[in-house]
Amino acid sequence: MLKLEVRPQPSQAGSYASPLLALALTVVIGIGLFVVLGKDPVRGLQVFFVEPVKSWYAVGELMVKATPLLLIGLGLAVCFRSNVWNIGAEGQFVIGAVFAGGVALMADKTTGPWIVWAVLAAGVVGGMLWASVTAVLRDRFNANEILVSLMLVYVAVQILNYLVYGPWKDPMGFNFPQTQTFEKVAQVPRLFTGSRVNIGLVLALVGVAGVWLYLARTYSGFAQQVGGLAPAAARYAGFSSRRALWIALLFSGAMAGLAGALEVAGPIGQLTPHVPVGYGFAAIIVAFVGRLHPVGIVFSAILMSMFYIGGELAQSRLGLPKAITGVFQGVLLFALLACDTLIAYRLKWRKS
Amino acid sequence: MESTALLIAASLNAGTVLAIAALGLLINEKAGIVNLGAEGLMLCGALAGFAAVVHFGATGWGFLAGLGAGALLSLVFGWLVIWLNTNQYATGLALSLFGAGFAAFAGIPYTQAKLPDQGMSAVPFLGDIPFIGPALFRQHAMVYFAVFLMLALIWFFYRTRAGLVLRSVGESPESAHALGYPVRRIRLLAVVVGGALCGLAGAYVSTVYTPLWVEGMIAGKGWIALALTTFATWRPARVLLGAYLFGGLTMVQFHLQGMGVNVPSQVLTMMPYLATVVVLVLISRNPMWIRTNMPQSIGKPFYPGA
Numbered sequence: 130m131l132k133l134e135v136r137p138q139p140s141q142a143g144s145y146a147s148p149l150l151a152l153a154l155t156v157v158i159g160i161g162l163f164v165v166l167g168k169d170p171v172r173g174l175q176v177f178f179v180e181p182v183k184s185w186y187a188v189g190e191l192m193v194k195a196t197p198l199l200l201i202g203l204g205l206a207v208c209f210r211s212n213v214w215n216i217g218a219e220g221q222f223v224i225g226a227v228f229a230g231g232v233a234l235m236a237d238k239t240t241g242p243w244i245v246w247a248v249l250a251a252g253v254v255g256g257m258l259w260a261s262v263t264a265v266l267r268d269r270f271n272a273n274e275i276l277v278s279l280m281l282v283y284v285a286v287q288i289l290n291y292l293v294y295g296p297w298k299d300p301m302g303f304n305f306p307q308t309q310t311f312e313k314v315a316q317v318p319r320l321f322t323g324s325r326v327n328i329g330l331v332l333a334l335v336g337v338a339g340v341w342l343y344l345a346r347t348y349s350g351f352a353q354q355v356g357g358l359a360p361a362a363a364r365y366a367g368f369s370s371r372r373a374l375w376i377a378l379l380f381s382g383a384m385a386g387l388a389g390a391l392e393v394a395g396p397i398g399q400l401t402p403h404v405p406v407g408y409g410f411a412a413i414i415v416a417f418v419g420r421l422h423p424v425g426i427v428f429s430a431i432l433m434s435m436f437y438i439g440g441e442l443a444q445s446r447l448g449l450p451k452a453i454t455g456v457f458q459g460v461l462l463f464a465l466l467a468c469d470t471l472i473a474y475r476l477k478w479r480k481s
Numbered sequence: 482m483e484s485t486a487l488l489i490a491a492s493l494n495a496g497t498v499l500a501i502a503a504l505g506l507l508i509n510e511k512a513g514i515v516n517l518g519a520e521g522l523m524l525c526g527a528l529a530g531f532a533a534v535v536h537f538g539a540t541g542w543g544f545l546a547g548l549g550a551g552a553l554l555s556l557v558f559g560w561l562v563i564w565l566n567t568n569q570y571a572t573g574l575a576l577s578l579f580g581a582g583f584a585a586f587a588g589i590p591y592t593q594a595k596l597p598d599q600g601m602s603a604v605p606f607l608g609d610i611p612f613i614g615p616a617l618f619r620q621h622a623m624v625y626f627a628v629f630l631m632l633a634l635i636w637f638f639y640r641t642r643a644g645l646v647l648r649s650v651g652e653s654p655e656s657a658h659a660l661g662y663p664v665r666r667i668r669l670l671a672v673v674v675g676g677a678l679c680g681l682a683g684a685y686v687s688t689v690y691t692p693l694w695v696e697g698m699i700a701g702k703g704w705i706a707l708a709l710t711t712f713a714t715w716r717p718a719r720v721l722l723g724a725y726l727f728g729g730l731t732m733v734q735f736h737l738q739g740m741g742v743n744v745p746s747q748v749l750t751m752m753p754y755l756a757t758v759v760v761l762v763l764i765s766r767n768p769m770w771i772r773t774n775m776p777q778s779i780g781k782p783f784y785p786g787a
Contacts, residue, residue, distance in 0.1 A: 133565070135784075214570055266758065271765040275517065275570065276708045276757065283701050283754040291747035410578055417571060450589045452696070455582020459521075462575040463561070470565040 133474040143472040148418050148425070150471075151464035152432070158460050168447050176446055177439030187438075189324035193396055195434035197222070197388035199333040201412035202430055203340045204384030206421040210344065212357035213377040217263060217278025218385040219409025220285035221256040225386025226393040227289055228255025230400040233315040233393070234297065234308060244315045249332075249390045256386015257379050259285060264378040268371055274378075286405055293400050307401040317395040329391035334427075336384065341423040353377065385409060407455075411437075414462045433458065488732055489616040493624055496721075496728025498682050498690055500627040502706035503713075503720045504634060505551075505678025510710055511638065512671035513651035513778040517573025518558055520703030521580020522676050523683035525550045528584040528591070530684025531694040535594050543688040544623075544681055551680020552673050554580065559672035563665050566782045577703070585696040596692040623685050627721065630678075634717040647671060651776035654783035664783055679703065701754060708757045712764050714774035723760075730756055 156174070163173040181191045201218050208215045229252035236244045262281060266272040290306070299309045317327040343350040356363040356373040363370065388408065393400055415433050419426030440454030502519060509516050516522075526547035533546035558576050561567045604618040638644040647667060649657045654664045686702070687694055705727060713719035734749040765771055 216574060266762050270762040271768050271771070272758070272761045273708075273711065273765065276704060276711075276761055279704050280701070280708075280754040280757050284751045287747040287751040291745050294747070295745060413574060414578065450586055452582060452586035452589065456579070456586050457582075459575060459579020459582045462571075463557070463579060466567040466572050466575060467561055467565055470567065473566075 132477050132479045133470070134477040136473060136475050139472050140475075144420060144469075147468040147472060148420065148429070148465060150468045151418070151461060154464040154468070155457060155461045158464075159457060162453075162456070166449065168449065173443070173447065176442045177435060180442055181435045181438045186324060189321070189326045191431065191434050191438060192330050193325050193327075194437050195430040196327075196329045196333050197392055197408045198412050198415050198433050199426060199430035200329075200336060200388040200391070201381075201385045201409055202415035202419060202426045203333075203336050203423060204381030205412055205416040206419070206423065206426060207340060207344070207353065208377040208381040209416060210357045210421050211353045211373045211377040212360070213374055214275045215260065215263065215278050215378055215381050216275055216413060217260075217280075217282050217409070218381060218412055219405055219407065220278065220282035221259045221382045221385035222389040222392075222409045223282075223285040223289050223405050224259040225252035225256035225389030226400065226404050227285075227292060227389075228252055228258075228386070229390030230292075230297075230308060230311075230393050233311040236312040236315040238312065240312065240314050242314055244312075245317060245394070248315055248394045249317075249387060252386045252388075252390020252394075253383045254386065256382040256384070256389065258382075259386070260378040260382025261375075264375050267378075268374055274374075282409070289400065289404060290402055293402055297400065299399075308399050310399045311394060315394060316398055317391055325396055327391070327395050329388075329395055332387070332391070337423045337427055344423070349376070385412075411458055414458050417462060418465055436461075483615070486612050486614075486616040488729075488736060490620065491732045491735075492729035493617070493725060494620060494690065494728070495731045496725035497621075497624045497627045498686055498702060498724075499706050499709060499727055500721050500724035501623070501630065501685065502679045502682035502703060503709040503724055504627070504630050504717060505675040505682070506706055507634065507675075507710050507713075507715060507717060507720055508647075508671050508678070509675035510715060510779055511651045511776055512647050512668045513654060513776055513781065513783070514559070514562065514668055514672050515569050515573065515707075515780045516555065516558060516576070516672065516675065516679075517570055517707065518554070518576025518580060518676075518703075519573075519679050519707055520699055520701065521577040521584075522551045522554055522679035523580075523686070523699045523703045523706075524584040524697070525554055525580045526680030526683025527687035527698060528588045528683075528694060529680065531588075531591055531594070531596070531687040533684075534596055534688050535591060540688050543684050547680040547682075547684025548677040549680070551683070552677040554680070555672050555676020556669075558676065559669040562782070563668050563672070566784055569780050569782070581697065588694050588696060591694040592696070594694065596688060621685075621689050623689065627724075631717045631721040638717065648776070651778055654778055654781075658783070658785055664785065668783075679706075682706070705753060705757050708761055711771070712760050714764070714770070715776065716774075727753060727756065 160170040163170040181187055205218060229248045232248045232251040263274050263278045266277050267274045293308060294306045297308045299307055317329060319327045352368040353373050353376060356368055356370055393404060411433055415426060415429045419429035436454050436457050440451045443449040443453055444451045502523060506516060506519055529550035530543035530547035534540055534543040558572055561572050562569050607618040608614045638648060646662055650664050650667045658664045709720055709723045712723045731753055734752050738746055738749055
C-alpha cells in the first residue's frame with residue numbers, strides 16, 4: 130500500500146508544484162460539480178478562466194478585484210511567516226473603510242486633491258488601530274489572537290452598520306442605509322479612461338516589492354521569519370517575540386485598512402453595509418496559495434479574483450448561484466494543504 | 482416573575498446550541514486536535530438538518546442529517562491533519578471557509594422554505610411547578626441532552642479506561658504510541674465524534690432554535706464555542722456553565738432590544754462577540770492557569786516513526 134515517507138529535505142520543486150497541482154485538482158472537482166449540476170463543463174471553465182481575460186476592460190475588472198486581495202494577502206504573508214495567526218483581516222478592512230469614509234465625507238466642493246491621500250492614510254490608521262486591539266490583548270493578556278481577531282470582525286461589521294444606519298446615513302438617500310457618495314475629489318483617481326483600475330493597483334505592486342525587500346533583504350524581516358520557523362532559535366538569538374507580534378499585526382492591519390480605504394473611495398464610492406464581501410477571508414487563501422511569497426501572492430490574487438468574477442458570470446450566464454465562488458475557494462485551500470504534504474513527505478509503495 | 486422564567490428558559494435554549502458544539506470540540510481538544518472548522522461544520526449541519534426536515538418531515542431526521550454532515554466533513558479534516566500532517570489551524574480555517582461557501586451555495590433552494598414550529602415538550606409534573614417549571618422543564622429534549630452529554634463526558638473522561646486513553650493521546654501521543662495505542666485512529670475517532678456534535682448543534686439551530694435557513698445563520702457561534710473550551714479550561718461542567726452564560730447574554734440582548742432600551746441595536750448585537758473577547762482575556766491572563774489545564778499536545782501533529 131501507499132505510505133508516506135519523510136523526505137530528508139523538504140522538496141523545493143514540490144513547493145512550486147503544489148499550488149499548481151491544487152489548482153488542477155480544484156478544476157477537476159469543478160468540472161465534476163458542473164456535470165452534477167447539469168451544466169456544460171467547457172462553458173463553465175470558459176466563464177472562470179477565459180472570459181475574465183477576454184478584453185482589456187475585463188482584465189481591468191480582474192485587477193480591480195485582485196487589488197484588495199493582493200494588499201491584504203501581502204500583509205497576511207508577513208503575519209503567517211511570523212507565526213501570528215491574524216484571521217481578522219476582514220475586520221481591519223472594514224474599520225479601514227470606516228476611517229477612510231469618515232475623512233472622505235468631510236470633503237466638500239472646495240477641498241483640494243490632497244484629500245485622497247488623507248483618505249488612504251485614515252484607512253491605514255484605522256486598520257492598524259483595529260489590529261492593535263488584537264496585539265494588545267495577545268501581548269498583555271496572552272489572549273488567543275485567532276479567536277480575538279475573528280470576534281473583532283463581527284464587532285467591526287456592527288460598527289459599520291451602526292454608522293450607515295445611524296449618524297452617517299445620507300439624509301437625501303431615501304432612507305437607504307448608506308452614506309452620501311463621496312465627493313469626486315475624495316475618490317481614488319483612476320489610471321486609464323474606460324477602466325475602473327485605480328492607483329490602488331500601483332500601491333499594491335509597490336507593496337509587493339516592499340514586502341519582498343523586507344522579508345529577503347532586511348534584518349528585521351529575517352528576525353520575523355526566524356520567530357515563525359523556530360521560536361526557540363529566535364529566543365536564543367535574542368529576537369523579541371513581542372516585537373514580532375506587533376510588527377506582524379500592525380503591518381497586516383495597515384494593509385487591510387488600506388485595502389478597505391481603496392475599496393470605499395474607489396469602486397464603491399460610499400459606505401454601505403455591503404462593504405465587507407469576504408476579501409479578508411479570501412486573502413487568507415491567497416496568502417497560502419501564493420506560498421506566503423510576495424510574487425506568488427500576485428498570481429494567487431489574480432486567480433482568486435478570477436474566481437470572484439467567474440462566480441458573477443456563472444450567475445448571469447449559466448444561472449448558477451454566485452456563492453459557487455466560496456465553494457471553489459474552500460476546495461482550493463483544502464487541495465493546497467493536501468498537496469503540500471508532498472513537500473515534506475514522499476509517497477512510497479510498500480508491501481504490507 | 483413570568484418573564485424572568487421565560488428569560489431563563491430562553492437562555493438555556495440558546496446555551497444548548499453552544500454547549501453541544503463546545504462539548505464536541507472538547508472531545509477533539511482532549512485528543513490533541515484543535516478544529517477551527519467548527520463554524521463551517523455548524524453551517525453545513527444546519528443546512529443538512531434543515532433540508533432533511535423539509536424533505537422527510539420529522540425533526541429527528543434533521544438531527545441525524547446534522548450529525549452525518551458534521552461527521553463526514555470532520556472525517557476529511559481529520560484525514561488531512563492526522564494522516565497528511567497538514568497544519569491544524571490552516572486546515573480548520575479551510576473547513577470554515579469551505580463550509581460557509583458550500584452551505585451558502587447548496588442552501589439557495591431552501592432560503593424560502595418554512596418549517597412547522599416545534600412545540601417545546603413539558604416534563605410531566607415538574608413542568609407544572611410555578612416559576613421552576615416554565616424556566617427549566619418546558620424545553621426541547623435537546624436541552625436535556627446537552628446536560629446528559631456533559632455528565633456522560635465527565636464519566637467518560639475521568640472514570641473510564643477509554644477516556645484515559647483519549648486524554649493520554651492528547652497529553653503525550655508519543656507515550657500512548659509507545660504503549661501500543663493506535664494514536665492516529667483514536668484521534669480520528671475523536672475528531673469525527675466531535676465534528677458530528679458540531680453538526681448536530683447546527684441542525685438544532687436551523688430546525689428548532691430558529692426554524693429557517695439563512696446564509697451564514699450560525700453567525701460566529703462555532704467560534705464562540707471554540708473560545709468556550711478555553712474559557713472552561715477544558716472541563717465539561719464548566720463548558721456547560723459557560724455556554725449558559727453566553728446563552729443568557731444573547732437573550733438579555735434580545736430582551737433589551739424588545740423593551741426598547743435606548744441603545745443602538747448594533748451595540749447589543751456585538752455584545753456576545755465582545756463578551757467572548759473579554760472572557761478570553763480574563764481567562765488567559767494567567768498563562769500558568771491555562772498551561773496546567775490545557776492538553777499538552779494540543780495542536781501538535783503526531784507522526785509515528787516507521
